[in-house]
Amino acid sequence: MGFSNFMKDAIAMAHGAGGELMDKLIKNSVLKYLECKGSSYDVPLSALDDAGVVEDIVFTTDSYVVKPLFFPGGNIGSLSVSGTVNDLSVIGAQPIAISTAFIIEEGFSIQKLEEIVKSIAETAEQAGVAVLTGDTKVMEKGSIEDFVINTSGIGKRNPLLDRNIEEVRRYREFDSRWLLDSNLRDGDKIIVSGNIGEHGIALLSHREGYKFGTKIKSDAAPLNGLIEKVLETGGVVAAKDPTRGGLANTLNEFKEKSGVGIIVREKDIPIPEGVISACEMLGIDPLEIGNEGKIVLGVVKEKADEVLSEIKKHPLGKNASIIGEVDESFNEVILETTVGGKRILHKPMGDPIPRIC
Amino acid sequence: MGFSNFMKDAIAMAHGAGGELMDKLIKNSVLKYLECKGSSYDVPLSALDDAGVVEDIVFTTDSYVVKPLFFPGGNIGSLSVSGTVNDLSVIGAQPIAISTAFIIEEGFSIQKLEEIVKSIAETAEQAGVAVLTGDTKVMEKGSIEDFVINTSGIGKRNPLLDRNIEEVRRYREFDSRWLLDSNLRDGDKIIVSGNIGEHGIALLSHREGYKFGTKIKSDAAPLNGLIEKVLETGGVVAAKDPTRGGLANTLNEFKEKSGVGIIVREKDIPIPEGVISACEMLGIDPLEIGNEGKIVLGVVKEKADEVLSEIKKHPLGKNASIIGEVDESFNEVILETTVGGKRILHKPMGDPIPRIC
Numbered sequence: 001m002g003f004s005n006f007m008k009d010a011i012a013m014a015h016g017a018g019g020e021l022m023d024k025l026i027k028n029s030v031l032k033y034l035e036c037k038g039s040s041y042d043v044p045l046s047a048l049d050d051a052g053v054v055e056d057i058v059f060t061t062d063s064y065v066v067k068p069l070f071f072p073g074g075n076i077g078s079l080s081v082s083g084t085v086n087d088l089s090v091i092g093a094q095p096i097a098i099s100t101a102f103i104i105e106e107g108f109s110i111q112k113l114e115e116i117v118k119s120i121a122e123t124a125e126q127a128g129v130a131v132l133t134g135d136t137k138v139m140e141k142g143s144i145e146d147f148v149i150n151t152s153g154i155g156k157r158n159p160l161l162d163r164n165i166e167e168v169r170r171y172r173e174f175d176s177r178w179l180l181d182s183n184l185r186d187g188d189k190i191i192v193s194g195n196i197g198e199h200g201i202a203l204l205s206h207r208e209g210y211k212f213g214t215k216i217k218s219d220a221a222p223l224n225g226l227i228e229k230v231l232e233t234g235g236v237v238a239a240k241d242p243t244r245g246g247l248a249n250t251l252n253e254f255k256e257k258s259g260v261g262i263i264v265r266e267k268d269i270p271i272p273e274g275v276i277s278a279c280e281m282l283g284i285d286p287l288e289i290g291n292e293g294k295i296v297l298g299v300v301k302e303k304a305d306e307v308l309s310e311i312k313k314h315p316l317g318k319n320a321s322i323i324g325e326v327d328e329s330f331n332e333v334i335l336e337t338t339v340g341g342k343r344i345l346h347k348p349m350g351d352p353i354p355r356i357c
Numbered sequence: 358m359g360f361s362n363f364m365k366d367a368i369a370m371a372h373g374a375g376g377e378l379m380d381k382l383i384k385n386s387v388l389k390y391l392e393c394k395g396s397s398y399d400v401p402l403s404a405l406d407d408a409g410v411v412e413d414i415v416f417t418t419d420s421y422v423v424k425p426l427f428f429p430g431g432n433i434g435s436l437s438v439s440g441t442v443n444d445l446s447v448i449g450a451q452p453i454a455i456s457t458a459f460i461i462e463e464g465f466s467i468q469k470l471e472e473i474v475k476s477i478a479e480t481a482e483q484a485g486v487a488v489l490t491g492d493t494k495v496m497e498k499g500s501i502e503d504f505v506i507n508t509s510g511i512g513k514r515n516p517l518l519d520r521n522i523e524e525v526r527r528y529r530e531f532d533s534r535w536l537l538d539s540n541l542r543d544g545d546k547i548i549v550s551g552n553i554g555e556h557g558i559a560l561l562s563h564r565e566g567y568k569f570g571t572k573i574k575s576d577a578a579p580l581n582g583l584i585e586k587v588l589e590t591g592g593v594v595a596a597k598d599p600t601r602g603g604l605a606n607t608l609n610e611f612k613e614k615s616g617v618g619i620i621v622r623e624k625d626i627p628i629p630e631g632v633i634s635a636c637e638m639l640g641i642d643p644l645e646i647g648n649e650g651k652i653v654l655g656v657v658k659e660k661a662d663e664v665l666s667e668i669k670k671h672p673l674g675k676n677a678s679i680i681g682e683v684d685e686s687f688n689e690v691i692l693e694t695t696v697g698g699k700r701i702l703h704k705p706m707g708d709p710i711p712r713i714c
Contacts, residue, residue: 011461032471033475034487052454107367130394138371140370152507
């Protein structure tokens with residue numbers, strides 16, 4: 001077997017990066033074998049949404065292999081709780097409990113473990129969820145790098161969803177009970193809840209010792225409070241947190257699953273100066289960088305301004321912006337650049353910064 | 358800082374082995390910070406039972422770092438599904454869905470991944486649960502050994518529990534809604550559902566190339582069907598799967614959490630000849646070896662024979678046996694040896710065979 005064959009049959013870093021290659025792996029090597037049979041699965045695995053739903057219980061899982069474990073703005077503990085709370089919230093759930101499963105390298109500092117656990121406790125408290133169950137495994141020195149964690153989470157259907165959906169139905173047909181990636185329709189507005197690119201750049205600059213990123217902190221935060229505010233206002237049809245693969249990946253997921261086109265305007269996408277300059281220096285696209293404290297919403301156009309102003313009132317939504325809209329006359333994600341040109345915003349092959357979560 | 362200090366402050370293999378050292382780590386470095394506040398948690402994290410319960414949703418998590426990934430009787434995929442299904446079932450839940458989160462080493466064979474996924478699918482089908490949500494992460498070559506998986510699971514309260522508890526209450530007071538480690542009382546019989554030690558010995562012999570274990574296969578299997586049969590019969594007060602730390606650990610967990618003494622008779626504990634000879638050769642105690650397809654039950658004495666005969670009818674319970682009883686006149690686990698002596702069966706410090714799950 002030649003080298004190229006070997007590579008084709010082997011896992012690459014990009015297979016875990018949330019983009020095109022990971023999509024293919026999941027579809028060809030996982031979904032092919034796993035199927036939710038029966039009708040009780042409101043949102044099955046094959047939806048590949050942020051969480052699955054069975055009998056109105058919302059369920060999600062994520063492993064965190066972030067490097068380094070501690071970074072400006074958080075650590076693997078706060079990150080994992082935020083990520084799981086957000087995955088539950090963006091589908092329309094109220095998070096009620098999470099699990100924490102540690103895999104620890106032999107020789108790892110117990111003091112560092114405690115710092116991580118403290119951070120888990122603080123973030124869980126902030127989000128109003130309990131750690132209900134857990135697990136601890138140890139691997140021999142050299143078999144695992146430092147520490148990884150899996151957090152899974154369960155939630156129940158947010159009672160505010162009914163009110164939100166009622167509001168959607170004042171303006172258009174809507175037949176979903178959840179905020180799915182597949183719910184977007186012509187005319188819906190796309191809102192992002194704040195600055196893009198901070199988590200990835202904070203991590204990269206800390207990891208590599210780059211000076212440019214010294215003022216940039218990870219945005220990792222639990223967003224369930226913010227999402228509750230938005231559901232109270234109503235009119236939201238879809239929500240997603242732009243983690244691995246960044247905004248470019250999220251918009252392409254929306255596009256694919258809803259079967260629509262999306263146009264976004266570069267000038268309206270909030271990107272901090274520090275992220276822009278870091279990205280220019282490194283030749284990476286800020287739209288492909290993972291975030292851990294942001295949501296992207298699809299909102300019926302009649303409610304978009306109201307939802308935006310509600311988000312902006314929240315401490316985690318100050319820089320929110322309407323960045324574009326759904327257009328069913330085409331089936332691409334189009335970026336209108338600041339200089340007025342248009343280009344297709346493709347799904348990233350992988351994340352330009354590996355192991356950010 | 359001297360060497361001994363360094364070791365004291367660092368994670369050791371035994372911290373992940375399910376025994377005394379892991380207990381201390383969890384209590385001092387995890388539970389100290391994590392608390393389920395409020396009254397909606399029927400079984401909180403601090404119960405350290407096989408699963409947690411909130412609003413009658415049962416929730417559990419386990420990471421699997423087993424070495425090697427494929428072994429006689431199963432692989433990491435079938436093992437992880439069985440383990441999670443069993444953790445839900447032994448507390449009294451009907452498993453309804455599981456999650457699978459893969460962490461894969463760069464370069465890992467996609468074909469092996471698919472074999473594992475197929476095995477997950479088969480075992481989930483056998484147990485009647487769906488894989489509802491998942492995650493895939495990749496770490497650089499050398500950062501993680503091959504492949505680890507986390508499976509979490511959710512279940513709902515088994516409707517047969519009410520009937521089971523009614524049966525318990527015909528004979529004694531019982532104020533729990535779940536099959537908890539803390540439910541044992543004077544006179545309850547202890548039943549084990551079959552042969553002890555197979556999983557650990559199968560793994561060890563395959564791993565190290567020992568000849569003695571060639572006929573021993575892992576017992577990994579989902580036990581929810583067997584447990585349903587037992588609940589139909591009724592009279593069960595507690596159940597636990599004797600995984601890391603084996604039967605010795607399970608009995609000591611029962612003892613500690615119920616605040617009772619337990620006496621078991623060596624001659625009644627089913628241990629296959631191959632396990633005994635392997636253990637003698639290696640100088641390890643079969644009672645400390647992890648199992649992945651067995652349950653240990655506490656049953657009111659009036660129902661013990663009936664429950665036993667029901668278990669024996671099930672393909673996974675053929676070698677079941679009543680191995681002892683609860684005695685509140687002392688507070689130890691006592692083993693009556695085959696030659697008639699008595700010794701205290703201590704909680705293992707760790708598992709004699711590392712990374713069996």
